Amino acid sequence: MKRLLPLLLLATALVTGPLPASVAAPAPAAAATTELVRLDGVTVRLKPRTTQVVTVNHTRGHHARVTFWALSHGEWVARFRAVDGRIGYAGLVAPTERVQGSGKTPLGTHRLPWAFGTHARRDGWETSYRRIGRDDYWVLDNASDHYNEWRSRRQGGFRWRLPASDPNASEHLRDYPQQYEYAVTTSFNHTQVRHRGGAIFLHVNGRGATAGCVSAPRWFLRRLLGRLDADRVPVIAIGR
Structure with a gap:
């Protein structure tokens, strides 16, 4: 969605107070069964084989605490945290x-x-990482078969000429060089339900709230990109 004016690092004192103690992982279950775990007060619905989690705990207004967790020897361990995350x-x-x-x-x-x-x-970054080009968009055109997908102007199939004020305007990704310097996509609305929206990412903080994404400081996203591993099925869990 359009951006407005937009963990405690283990080795540096970026925030005050200790990271929470590690949390024991739930007992193993059948591969098709969803497991629940509470991390920093947020309920996480683990996918099969998930061993990396980002939690987003809403604190006040448009602010949130954002923590990266990894499963280690049967316990969920908070690896790093930012207290100045943002929500919509x-x-x-x-x-x-x-x-x-x-x-x-x-x-x-x-x-x-x-x-x-x-x-x-x-x-160290996943090979699936994509670099933004000048003609790349995230399609939010409700009339397009490519709704809520990355698409270039050259590929077509959406009305990229629509002005930003149009409710069907797509995001020109190059228009957000600060927020999208480092960003991670989410699976929200992967079934492409029209008018539900899309382009819900975890990205670098702008000047204020987002328009529906989650954002965190630049250092957090830069460090996260070096840690995320598709084989560990990472998820983001957003709570109040």
Whole structure:
């Protein structure tokens, strides 16, 4: 969605107070069964084989605490945290009740499929990382078969000429060089329900609230891109 004016690092004192103690993982279950775990007060619906989690705990207004967790020897360990994360300017909403352009961030657990940004891919980043080109958009045109997908102007199939004021305007990714310097996609609305919106990412903080995404400081996203591993099925869990 359109951006407005927009963990405690283990080795540096970026915030005060200790990271929470590690949390024991739930007992193993059948592969098809969803497991629940509470991390920093947020309920996480683990996918099969998930061993990396980002939690987003709403604190006040459009602010949130954002923590990266990893499963280690049967316990969930907080690896790093930012206390100055952001959510949408209109707050939080159940995923199925979200409306495009509402400025609300969808609650719940979502996959973190792949990352993108303004830099060339670096060693240690997933090979699925994509670098933004000048003609790249995220399609939010409700009349397009490519709704809520990355698409270039050259590929077509959406009305890229629509002005930003149009409710069907797509995001020109290069228009957000600060927020999208480092970003990770989420699986929100991967079924492409029209008018529910899309382009819900975890990205670098802008000057204020987001228009539905989750954002965190630049250092957090840069560090996260070096840690995320698709084989560990990472997810983001957003709570109140």
